[in-house]
Amino acid sequence: MVLFCLLTNVNMYAKLSSRIVRFDLFTLYLRQPELLFFASMDLEKTKEQLINVEKEIASCQLCPLYKTRRNIVPAEGNPHAEIMFIGEAPGAREDECGRPFCGPAGKFLDQLLDSIGLQRADVYIANTLKCRPPANRDPLPEEKSACRKYLEEQIAIINPKIVVTLGRHSTETYLPDLGGITKLRAKLYHRANGIFPRTSLPTADDAGLYFFPLYHPAAALHNGAMRQTLLDDFAKLPAAIAKVKAEIEKTKKDKIKQEKL
Numbered sequence: 618m619v620l621f622c623l624l625t626n627v628n629m630y631a632k633l634s635s636r637i638v639r640f641d642l643f644t645l646y647l648r649q650p651e652l653l654f655f656a657s658m659d660l661e662k663t664k665e666q667l668i669n670v671e672k673e674i675a676s677c678q679l680c681p682l683y684k685t686r687r688n689i690v691p692a693e694g695n696p697h698a699e700i701m702f703i704g705e706a707p708g709a710r711e712d713e714c715g716r717p718f719c720g721p722a723g724k725f726l727d728q729l730l731d732s733i734g735l736q737r738a739d740v741y742i743a744n745t746l747k748c749r750p751p752a753n754r755d756p757l758p759e760e761k762s763a764c765r766k767y768l769e770e771q772i773a774i775i776n777p778k779i780v781v782t783l784g785r786h787s788t789e790t791y792l793p794d795l796g797g798i799t800k801l802r803a804k805l806y807h808r809a810n811g812i813f814p815r816t817s818l819p820t821a822d823d824a825g826l827y828f829f830p831l832y833h834p835a836a837a838l839h840n841g842a843m844r845q846t847l848l849d850d851f852a853k854l855p856a857a858i859a860k861v862k863a864e865i866e867k868t869k870k871d872k873i874k875q876e877k878l
């Protein structure tokens with residue numbers, strides 16, 4: 618029975634997760650095969666937590682957008698993603714299909730991911746709002762404020778190494794004091810723990826969260842210069858992730874040293 622559960626979960630893991638995670642699983646199998654079972658159980662727990670958030674969103678009436686939405690658009694992707702993208706709000710296509718970035722901007726996001734050797738299944742994609750604002754208008758501050766708790770629950774569950782904010786709205790949610798997207802884009806910003814005022818959920822590792830703002834793919838779709846800028850900025854993402862990983866490792870080591878003192 619245990620062997621059956623193990624095989625079923627590992628198969629599900631392989632279907633759901635990225636090449637990176639699959640490689641990690643293979644490495645884990647070679648080094649410590651007994652831990653494979655616990656890794657698959659961990660994935661199941663993460664998926665269950667994400668489904669619980671989705672259920673909360675489905676019954677949410679915290680702002681008036683629930684009255685006009687056709688579908689909720691919670692998020693999608695690899696539950697163990699190292700990179701989490703946060704867009705603005707669902708558009709007409711997303712409202713129809715219930716998935717983030719399923720229209721032309723999503724196709725461009727796929728191209729951007731491909732340009733650095735990633736696929737959608739490697740990352741996690743969410744929005745600041747989970748329901749579509751009518752006529753694709755900008756999200757209102759009170760809507761963003763009401764919906765923020767779901768996004769933060771998702772960030773805490775995914776526990777990404779890096780959060781890529783796409784566009785002005787998601788960037789100003791987490792970096793409101795630093796300036797506009799044009800100034801902030803393609804650079805790394807660190808926020809220590811305690812940035813989530815509305816939830817008591819833990820943040821990514823003990824090191825806090827790292828943000829990497831970029832232009833929104835929809836804004837760059839019909840603007841050749843901005844499109845190239847976004848491609849160039851995206852090319853800087855792998856180096857930013859490597860830097861974050863090194864900083865997280867250093868924070869962990871420093872913490873262990875301090876605990877020994």
Ligand code: SF4
Binds near residue numbers: 674681682747
């Ligand atoms: S946008 Fe967010 S806060 Fe508003 S109804 Fe939808 S889930 Fe609730």
